[in-house]
Amino acid sequence: MAQRLLVVEDSKAIAKVIEQLAKALGFEVTVAYNLAEVESLLQGGASFFAATVDYALPDATDGEAIACVLSHGIQAVVLTGKMDELTRQKILSQPVIDYIPKENSQAFLYLKRILHWQRTNQENGILVVDDSLSARNHIVELLKRRNFSVYVASDGVKALEVLEQHPDIKMVITDLEMPNMDGIELTNEIRKRYTRDRLAVIGISGASNGIHSARFIKNGADDFLRKPFCPEEFYCRITQNIENLNNIKQIQRAANTDYLTDLPNRRAFIQFSQSKIPQYVEQNTAFCLAMLDIDYFKKINDTYGHEAGDNVLKMVALYMRKHLPGAMIARLGGEEFAVLLTGVDDDQLYARLDDLRRELSLAQLSYENHQISLTVSIGVVFNSDDKLAAQMNAADQALYNAKENGRNQIVVSGQED
Missing domain, CATH: 3.40.50.2300 (Response regulator)
Known part of the structure; x- marks a missing residue:
C-alpha cells in the first residue's frame, strides 16, 4: 500500500x-x-x-x-x-x-x-555513542525525525558490543570525551574491523581545541561536528555520509553483477569462492563447483534472434535461482554459468544439479509467439581442495566432455571414462 x-x-x-x-x-x-x-x-x-x-x-x-x-x-x-x-x-x-x-x-x-x-532511512542503522544522557538523547531525537533506526552506547567499549550485535548499523556518531574508551580510540578500533565502504564514523566534540577534528579524521573518521551544532548542518552531514555509503554500494553491485541476468558475474564468483571454499574444506562441508552451458545456444540466436537469446539467458538464470536456493550462481559470460553449492553429501548435490538439468530440458520458454526448447550440459567437481583456478579448469573440462558425449548431461570430473 x-x-x-x-x-x-x-x-x-x-x-x-x-x-x-x-x-x-x-x-x-x-x-x-x-x-x-x-x-x-x-x-x-x-x-x-x-x-x-x-x-x-x-x-x-x-x-x-x-x-x-x-x-x-x-x-x-x-x-x-x-x-x-x-x-x-x-x-x-x-x-x-x-x-x-x-x-x-x-x-x-x-x-x-x-x-x-x-521512506528508506529505517534501513539505515546509526549508533550514537556519548556518556552524556542529555547529549545522547538530543542526537537520538534528531535522527528519529529522519526515521533512522537508532542505537545508543555510553562509551566505546559498549559501542563495539552493539556494533557486533546489529549488522544494519551503517554509521557511528561518537563523542570525544568518554570513560573507558574515548571517541578517538573507538574510531581507531572501528577501522580495524570495518572498512570505510561498510561503516561511516562522525566524530563530535564540544572542546574548543581545533586539533580534535584532525585527530578524528587521521584515526579513520569520515567527518566531524563541533558541539553545539545546528540541526541543519547535522542533517546535511548525516545525509551526505549515508548517501556516500549507498553510492559505493551501488557501484560495487554494478561491478559485481551481470547486467543481463542480474546474477553475480565472474569477478563476484571468484571472490566469493576463494573466500568460502577453504572454509568448506576445513569444516568438512560437502560442496561442488559446477560449470553449466546452454546447448546449441548459437542456434537459438540464429533462429529466433539475439533478443530471444537474451530472454533465454534470463529464464535459465531464474530456473537456477529456483532449483538451487542458497547456492552461489554466476554468469561467467556468453551462455556459460558457474555454481558453488553446498549440501549433505555428494549424491544430494548431484541430484539437485540433475533436477535442474531435467527441468530445463522439459521447459518451453515463451518468447513473443515462440516456444523455445533447450538443454544444458554440466561439468562438476566435488570437494576439491585444489586452488579455485584448478577447480574451475577441472569443471570446465568435465563440461567439455559432457558436450562431446552428446550434451544434456552431467559429467563429474575424474569420472569421464
Whole structure:
C-alpha cells in the first residue's frame, strides 16, 4: 500500500510540481490549498506518512499550518519564501524534518531527496555513542525525525558490543570525551574491523581545541561536528555520509553483477569462492563447483534472434535461482554459468544439479509467439581442495566432455571414462 503524503501549498503550480515528484517516489498525494482544508482533512481522521507545508498560506500567514500538522503526529518538511533569520529560528524551534527556501529548482530536488530518505532511512542503522544522557538523547531525537533506526552506547567499549550485535548499523556518531574508551580510540578500533565502504564514523566534540577534528579524521573518521551544532548542518552531514555509503554500494553491485541476468558475474564468483571454499574444506562441508552451458545456444540466436537469446539467458538464470536456493550462481559470460553449492553429501548435490538439468530440458520458454526448447550440459567437481583456478579448469573440462558425449548431461570430473 502506497504511503500518503499531504501537500499543503496555496500555489497550484508549486503544488503540482511537488505532487509529481512525490508520485514518482511512490507516494499517494493529497493536496490542501489552505489551513481550513488541512484542518478539515485531519479532523476527519485522514492519516499521512509525512507532509510538505508552505509557511505562508492565505488563512495562515505566519506558519500556523506547521503546528497544526505536527499536532497530529505527522512529520513535516517546511517550504518557505521567507528567508529572514526570525522565520528560520521559528521553524527550527519546532520538531520539523527540515525547511527548504523556495529559491530555485534545486529546492525541489532537495525535497525529493528528503522524501526518498524518509521512506528508506529505517534501513539505515546509526549508533550514537556519548556518556552524556542529555547529549545522547538530543542526537537520538534528531535522527528519529529522519526515521533512522537508532542505537545508543555510553562509551566505546559498549559501542563495539552493539556494533557486533546489529549488522544494519551503517554509521557511528561518537563523542570525544568518554570513560573507558574515548571517541578517538573507538574510531581507531572501528577501522580495524570495518572498512570505510561498510561503516561511516562522525566524530563530535564540544572542546574548543581545533586539533580534535584532525585527530578524528587521521584515526579513520569520515567527518566531524563541533558541539553545539545546528540541526541543519547535522542533517546535511548525516545525509551526505549515508548517501556516500549507498553510492559505493551501488557501484560495487554494478561491478559485481551481470547486467543481463542480474546474477553475480565472474569477478563476484571468484571472490566469493576463494573466500568460502577453504572454509568448506576445513569444516568438512560437502560442496561442488559446477560449470553449466546452454546447448546449441548459437542456434537459438540464429533462429529466433539475439533478443530471444537474451530472454533465454534470463529464464535459465531464474530456473537456477529456483532449483538451487542458497547456492552461489554466476554468469561467467556468453551462455556459460558457474555454481558453488553446498549440501549433505555428494549424491544430494548431484541430484539437485540433475533436477535442474531435467527441468530445463522439459521447459518451453515463451518468447513473443515462440516456444523455445533447450538443454544444458554440466561439468562438476566435488570437494576439491585444489586452488579455485584448478577447480574451475577441472569443471570446465568435465563440461567439455559432457558436450562431446552428446550434451544434456552431467559429467563429474575424474569420472569421464
